[in-house]
Amino acid sequence: MSFAAHFALHWRLRISLFITCYNDTLFPQTGQAVVTVLERLGHTVDFRETQTCCGQMHYNSGYHAQAFPLMEKFLDDFRESSVICVPSSSCVSMIREHYPVMAEKSGNQELIRDVNELLPRVFEFSELLVDKLGVEDTGSYFPHRVAYHPSCHSLRSLHVGDKPERLLKSVRGLTYVPIEDADQCCGFGGTFSVKNADVSSAMVQEKARCVIGADADYCAAIDNSCLMQIGGALSRMNTRTRTVHLAEILAATEGDAAHLANGSVHG
Amino acid sequence: MSVRVGEAASAPDFAVAAKSLLHNDQLRRNVRRATEVIRKKRANVVGEMPDWESLRQSAEAIKDHTLRHLAYYLEQFERNCARAGGKVHWARDADEANAIAIDIISSHRQKEVIKVKTMTTDEIGMNRALDAAGIRPYETDLADLIVQLGKDKPSHIVVPALHRNKMEIRELFMRTMGLGELGTRPEDIAEAARLYLREKFLRVPVAISGANFAVAETGSVVVVESEGNGRMCVSLPRVLISVMGIEKIIPRFEDLGVFLQLLPRSATGERMNPYNSIWTGVTPGDGPQEFHVILLDNGRTKVLADSVSRETLDCIRCGACLNACPVYRQTGGHAYGSIYAGPIGAILTPQLQSMEHSQTLPYASSLCGACYEVCPVKINIPEILIHLRNRIVENGDDPKIERLGMKMAAWAMGDATNLATARSLGRIAQMPFASNGAIHNLPGMMSGWTATRDMPSIPKESFRQWWGRRKREQSA
Numbered sequence: 063m064s065f066a067a068h069f070a071l072h073w074r075l076r077i078s079l080f081i082t083c084y085n086d087t088l089f090p091q092t093g094q095a096v097v098t099v100l101e102r103l104g105h106t107v108d109f110r111e112t113q114t115c116c117g118q119m120h121y122n123s124g125y126h127a128q129a130f131p132l133m134e135k136f137l138d139d140f141r142e143s144s145v146i147c148v149p150s151s152s153c154v155s156m157i158r159e160h161y162p163v164m165a166e167k168s169g170n171q172e173l174i175r176d177v178n179e180l181l182p183r184v185f186e187f188s189e190l191l192v193d194k195l196g197v198e199d200t201g202s203y204f205p206h207r208v209a210y211h212p213s214c215h216s217l218r219s220l221h222v223g224d225k226p227e228r229l230l231k232s233v234r235g236l237t238y239v240p241i242e243d244a245d246q247c248c249g250f251g252g253t254f255s256v257k258n259a260d261v262s263s264a265m266v267q268e269k270a271r272c273v274i275g276a277d278a279d280y281c282a283a284i285d286n287s288c289l290m291q292i293g294g295a296l297s298r299m300n301t302r303t304r305t306v307h308l309a310e311i312l313a314a315t316e317g318d319a320a321h322l323a324n325g326s327v328h329g
Numbered sequence: 330m331s332v333r334v335g336e337a338a339s340a341p342d343f344a345v346a347a348k349s350l351l352h353n354d355q356l357r358r359n360v361r362r363a364t365e366v367i368r369k370k371r372a373n374v375v376g377e378m379p380d381w382e383s384l385r386q387s388a389e390a391i392k393d394h395t396l397r398h399l400a401y402y403l404e405q406f407e408r409n410c411a412r413a414g415g416k417v418h419w420a421r422d423a424d425e426a427n428a429i430a431i432d433i434i435s436s437h438r439q440k441e442v443i444k445v446k447t448m449t450t451d452e453i454g455m456n457r458a459l460d461a462a463g464i465r466p467y468e469t470d471l472a473d474l475i476v477q478l479g480k481d482k483p484s485h486i487v488v489p490a491l492h493r494n495k496m497e498i499r500e501l502f503m504r505t506m507g508l509g510e511l512g513t514r515p516e517d518i519a520e521a522a523r524l525y526l527r528e529k530f531l532r533v534p535v536a537i538s539g540a541n542f543a544v545a546e547t548g549s550v551v552v553v554e555s556e557g558n559g560r561m562c563v564s565l566p567r568v569l570i571s572v573m574g575i576e577k578i579i580p581r582f583e584d585l586g587v588f589l590q591l592l593p594r595s596a597t598g599e600r601m602n603p604y605n606s607i608w609t610g611v612t613p614g615d616g617p618q619e620f621h622v623i624l625l626d627n628g629r630t631k632v633l634a635d636s637v638s639r640e641t642l643d644c645i646r647c648g649a650c651l652n653a654c655p656v657y658r659q660t661g662g663h664a665y666g667s668i669y670a671g672p673i674g675a676i677l678t679p680q681l682q683s684m685e686h687s688q689t690l691p692y693a694s695s696l697c698g699a700c701y702e703v704c705p706v707k708i709n710i711p712e713i714l715i716h717l718r719n720r721i722v723e724n725g726d727d728p729k730i731e732r733l734g735m736k737m738a739a740w741a742m743g744d745a746t747n748l749a750t751a752r753s754l755g756r757i758a759q760m761p762f763a764s765n766g767a768i769h770n771l772p773g774m775m776s777g778w779t780a781t782r783d784m785p786s787i788p789k790e791s792f793r794q795w796w797g798r799r800k801r802e803q804s805a
Binding site: 081083085086087088089090092093094109111112113114115117119120121122123124125126127128131132135159160163214215217218219245246247249250251252253254255256257258259260261262263264265266267268290291293294295297298 | 343344347348351655656659660691692693694695696697698699701702712715717718719720721722727731735736738739741742743744745747748752755767769774775777778780781782783784785787788790791792793794795796797
């Protein structure tokens with residue numbers, strides 16, 4: 063265990079949650095679960111109520127002029143935060159990969175410095191737990207068969223590796239079931255799923271077949287965007303497999319095994 | 330100057346082309362099987378290279394350096410090629426390049442020409458131009474031959490007939506080569522092609538080839554291939570014409586040490602190409618006695634002028650990004666309406682030819698990043714796709730409805746109060762469509778989504794509402 067992780071284990075951190083716009087709107091239970099897990103580990107969570115969106119949708123769709131003020135807003139909203147937790151790898155990827163590009167392009171030295179100072183403070187949820195807090199066993203209990211879909215951004219941009227799987231495998235009662243061609247994109251891709259709906263559908267059909275093949279109760283991920291896509295297909299196919307954000311599994315304990323049964327699962 | 334990329338000007342939008350291809354189950358099965366085989370072979374032979382990452386970095390650095398000094402290296406190549414007895418021609422666009430080739434062939438009073446491995450001539454529609462000039466081109470690369478005989482279009486950079494399976498090819502050969510019953514073993518089908526092609530190799534005195542690399546310091550041209558038909562084309566005829574894009578230049582002979590390791594492993598999953606043909610000018614009494622190189626711009630200098638997307642020109646046409654791409658694997662290459670398919674096609678075609686359907690290509694990606702991961706010269710394709718999307722928006726070529734949506738979203742995200750308002754409006758708007766926490770059917774541009782997928786409806790309480798309620802409860 064690194065010194066920083068050891069330090070973090072024994073000292074309470076104040077962690078700012080960046081919920082992300084679509085989690086705030088569509089998947090509030092994910093944010094609640096993040097709060098539950100971090101508080102259970104002894105940390106304090108704050109929520110900066112001015113926050114909205116990282117700007118990913120605008121940026122990836124080519125609307126850079128609209129993404130830019132959202133970057134400035136993010137920098138302002140989280141200026142005072144020392145640790146920022148984001149339960150979405152694609153939003154973290156937006157911040158890590160594209161904020162520096164946007165800042166550089168603006169030529170604004172102050173902005174470039176602000177972004178440089180921001181990046182080390184931003185953690186994807188599983189990164190925060192494993193790298194920053196040095197935790198793999200979150201004291202969770204989830205007696206189900208769980209498959210894991212490693213999202214593209216988590217694999218190829220954040221390189222989180224097997225951190226989410228390590229967290230899952232430490233959950234008591236949980237049976238981890240691998241899925242075939244796990245590293246293949248689910249076909250969401252933001253506006254891609256609308257602009258190229260047919261190809262996107264064909265892609266998720268393949269992903270859904272792999273998930274169904276694993277005969278899992280739940281398909282987990284660290285991105286609700288992928289889970290919306292996968293869960294949407296699974297639901298339409300009338301399968302029994304549900305989708306769930308990693309945080310929601312980690313939030314479940316023996317005391318509240320009913321946590322997920324009470325409608326907090328999407329798809 | 331007019332830049333043309335094959336038939337791309339008249340191709341349908343990507344989404345439209347993809348939709349009809351998605352119904353072709355045989356084609357999709359062929360594409361999936363072929364890409365899976367190559368992908369696994371590639372992963373194996375790349376995995377055994379301890380210095381793969383540093384090879385990629387070297388290749389990227391060499392390409393970057395060359396593109397920064399392209400004029401210098403092109404002129405150096407011209408001098409050294411000429412010194413060795415070759416002649417270098419400069420072509421600004423497709424028409425110029427085709428005219429140069431036709432002039433050379435006509436000066437030898439020839440009505441036929443054999444061709445090998447040259448996507449660049451597909452780019453400039455050379456076969457059509459040759460036909461119009463009364464010159465008959467014979468493709469000699471097996472896959473190109475299959476495409477030509479079937480009056481088909483190539484669907485992959487390295488394996489152009491990847492969308493065809495064995496039995497389809499057998500039938501095509503029986504029909505077009507005037508053969509009787511042909512065996513069903515691959516050897517039988519290959520033998521038919523061999524007999525057909527040998528006759529051409531021995532009879533036709535002019536050949537047109539592409540080039541994988543051209544070495545500035547020696548004036549050499551390099552073609553790598555698996556079949557040996559390329560070797561036939563570059564060694565048997567009296568006259569050889571090589572057509573290449575100006576970005577194919579590398580400075581030094583020793584740079585091949587990097588690229589000849591990266592290319593075969595990335596392209597076909599082979600450790601080495603079975604045939605590596607390298608020649609320099611002409612050699613009296615050995616091989617072609619007249620050698621021409623046509624250096625083609627056709628929009629490349631325009632690409633070079635853009636500092637973000639310039640690295641598109643680093644591409645060595647290995648096709649690894651196609652095999653890795655989950656979008657390409659669903660549709661095959663024809664959906665891209667260009668000889669350059671897949672992720673590299675999605676960034677190359679719209680840059681070379683900034684018109685019509687090519688404007689839909691930068692959106693033919695979920696930005697999953699698999700292409701960037703396998704690219705042997707580290708072209709950041711997702712970044713360039715986003716850059717090109719931005720260019721479309723800046724030019725005002727984005728669909729009006731999308732622009733409006735993005736404007737509304739920007740307003741909503743601009744302020745937390747706006748976001749809460751937008752959410753409340755969304756709750757009202759979804760009422761006719763939502764049941765049991767899900768939306769099964771949406772109108773308009775969202776209908777494609779809900780055709781195959783349910784969508785979660787906006788729940789009663791947002792996270793920030795829950796947070797506010799919890800805070801109030803805790804302080805009460």
